[in-house]
Amino acid sequence: MDIPAGVVAALALWPIKSDGARHAQLLTDFFAAQPADTWPGTVREATAAHWVRRPDLISTAAPILRWAEDEHSPDLLYAVRAVALTALKHGVLFHTGASDPAMRSDTDLMSWTITALRHRGDRAWLGEFHTPPELAEAMNRIAIGDNPPTVSSLYECAGGTGGMFRVAAQHLRERNVDPQRWTWHLQELDPVAAAGAAVNFLIWDLGPKATVACGNTLSQPDLYERSLGDRAELDELRDRLVGRAATAAAHLRVLRTLGDLGVSAPRPPARESSQSAA
Numbered sequence: 001m002d003i004p005a006g007v008v009a010a011l012a013l014w015p016i017k018s019d020g021a022r023h024a025q026l027l028t029d030f031f032a033a034q035p036a037d038t039w040p041g042t043v044r045e046a047t048a049a050h051w052v053r054r055p056d057l058i059s060t061a062a063p064i065l066r067w068a069e070d071e072h073s074p075d076l077l078y079a080v081r082a083v084a085l086t087a088l089k090h091g092v093l094f095h096t097g098a099s100d101p102a103m104r105s106d107t108d109l110m111s112w113t114i115t116a117l118r119h120r121g122d123r124a125w126l127g128e129f130h131t132p133p134e135l136a137e138a139m140n141r142i143a144i145g146d147n148p149p150t151v152s153s154l155y156e157c158a159g160g161t162g163g164m165f166r167v168a169a170q171h172l173r174e175r176n177v178d179p180q181r182w183t184w185h186l187q188e189l190d191p192v193a194a195a196g197a198a199v200n201f202l203i204w205d206l207g208p209k210a211t212v213a214c215g216n217t218l219s220q221p222d223l224y225e226r227s228l229g230d231r232a233e234l235d236e237l238r239d240r241l242v243g244r245a246a247t248a249a250a251h252l253r254v255l256r257t258l259g260d261l262g263v264s265a266p267r268p269p270a271r272e273s274s275q276s277a278a
């Protein structure tokens, strides 16, 4: 189920957002025409665009995205395309393609996808029965009220794909409170559901203080602190890699300018001996 969930996630995460049905239809037609062997690349592109901003959420989403790094048989790629066409036919880009995050938060796409794919025995074992949106709305109205503070926090210790947060964020937006100023932390035992929550957090744009931890809330009381530590490490790694890429790009620009001026590129100095090189 990681592959179909990842295909839906990649379409929902596609970084070019716009308002209006015309754009969603154009993008739908574009993706529908893509041949099967291009789909892993599409998934990698959508992933990379978000990794730059939130490497921690993309790392949590890896169980449904990392298959796109591997080689696949034509049969599997045919199936990947069939999943993509089904998601497109059912309007995935109409639900997730708007530039306004409130308009992308109308539905818990990853909940529908993951619970539909899961074997019912596994669902029963996990107790994976997500709160229906109407009930979640009623609970939010009671818990958050009509005058929510501009800054606060919510924690979900068995969060599924984050449907309760979706409704809470919409509740805040309707009352002119920006969910990006709140802290959202979700914990989930199942790696695929945690991956779905991480994807949802990006679609719903819950902001810089939104984190997801995959683990057991009952036996791992420090999951929140761990998720903050992992995030700091991944941000540092991202900064280092982006810094190196920027340096390489600057060198290339200089070499190209020298080439345009007819100056041949300087050769690197030859090493004198193995000892001095060391």
Ligand SMILES: C[S@@+](CC[C@H](N)C(=O)[O-])C[C@H]1O[C@@H](n2cnc3c(N)ncnc32)[C@H](O)[C@@H]1O
Pocket (backbone or CB within 6 Å): 126, 127, 128, 129, 130, 131, 156, 157, 158, 159, 160, 161, 162, 163, 164, 187, 188, 189, 190, 193, 215, 216, 217, 218, 219
């Ligand atoms: C009934 S669902 C509720 C999901 C969400 N809170 C909602 O209301 O829609 C329970 C979720 O808790 C997760 N879960 C079960 N035991 C857990 C544990 N010990 N630690 C973290 N998550 C757990 C399951 O995988 C499942 O996704």
